[in-house]
Amino acid sequence: MRKTMEGFLSYSICFCVLFSAVVAKCDYPEANLLKFLLDDYEKSVRPVPKDGNATVVSMGFSLNHIDDYDSDSMDLKSNAWLSLKWNDPRLTWNKDGGPFGNVKALHLPPSDIWVPDVVLLNGLQPFQPQFPDRLTALVKDTGDIYLITPSALETRCIPDKADGDKATCRFKFMSWTYDGGEVELDLGFGGLSFSEYKPTPGLTILGNSSNINSRFYDCCPEPYYDIEFSINIEHNDKDK
Numbered sequence: 230m231r232k233t234m235e236g237f238l239s240y241s242i243c244f245c246v247l248f249s250a251v252v253a254k255c256d257y258p259e260a261n262l263l264k265f266l267l268d269d270y271e272k273s274v275r276p277v278p279k280d281g282n283a284t285v286v287s288m289g290f291s292l293n294h295i296d297d298y299d300s301d302s303m304d305l306k307s308n309a310w311l312s313l314k315w316n317d318p319r320l321t322w323n324k325d326g327g328p329f330g331n332v333k334a335l336h337l338p339p340s341d342i343w344v345p346d347v348v349l350l351n352g353l354q355p356f357q358p359q360f361p362d363r364l365t366a367l368v369k370d371t372g373d374i375y376l377i378t379p380s381a382l383e384t385r386c387i388p389d390k391a392d393g394d395k396a397t398c399r400f401k402f403m404s405w406t407y408d409g410g411e412v413e414l415d416l417g418f419g420g421l422s423f424s425e426y427k428p429t430p431g432l433t434i435l436g437n438s439s440n441i442n443s444r445f446y447d448c449c450p451e452p453y454y455d456i457e458f459s460i461n462i463e464h465n466d467k468d469k
């Protein structure tokens with residue numbers, strides 16, 4: 230059962246009148262809001278809209294740096310921001326006045342809310358958030374949630390058959406357990422971006438692409454989606 234705003238208001242007014250002399254809790258609209266949003270929140274279930282549509286998770290992948298490329302093993306160590314955006318209708322509020330002051334956004338630890346289980350499928354290592362203890366999700370009053378994870382990634386590239394100095398390096402992401410009827414991935418949060426990219430001497434990015442693939446497995450009637458970001462690189466260490 231969902232708490233109504235009225236119920237919350239009377240609760241919070243009573244609470245404030247009775248206890249304001251003792252506790253100064255009412256002075257913290259963000260804390261009130263947090264309690265209002267999360268008290269009955271089930272973070273294990275996805276924010277399924279009433280019409281049963283899939284939760285749309287929009288992705289961005291900002292490749293910032295190639296830390297290391299081994300031209301023998303073709304292992305690529307890179308640094309990127311993985312950006313995810315979705316909407317959780319349970320995390321909405323009226324930002325104009327009321328018990329929550331004018332709070333427009335909250336910054337919550339991802340572990341407090343439902344977060345899509347997007348994984349790097351072709352990682353040699355799981356992708357490592359650079360500062361896991363400091364990560365917060367930005368939650369807006371509309372229920373839009375933005376989670377940007379700076380990560381270290383390790384993947385393996387595929388050599389170009391015609392030219393050994395060239396290779397294609399893919400970063401493949403998917404929701405680990407949700408099928409396409411539950412979580413739908415798209416490129417709506419920036420897609421593949423190089424706006425923060427710092428070049429590495431001896432490595433040139435020749436091209437790039439982003440693809441959304443769907444695939445059916447024996448288990449299930451719904452397709453599973455994955456998103457593949459690719460870069461074509463050329464390695465040139467003649468001047469080393």
Ligand SMILES: *[C@@H]1O[C@H](CO)[C@@H](O)[C@H](O)[C@H]1NC(C)=O
Nearest residue numbers: 278279280281282283284285
């Ligand atoms: C749910 O999906 C249907 C069919 O794709 C679409 O017409 C409708 O607008 C969707 N509803 C919401 C709330 O997005």
Ligand SMILES: *[C@@H]1O[C@H](CO)[C@@H](O)[C@H](O)[C@H]1NC(C)=O
Nearest residue numbers: 421423426434435436437438
């Ligand atoms: C990525 O691809 C787009 C579209 O083809 C192109 O405009 C852009 O310059 C490419 N960026 C890099 C770093 O190769």
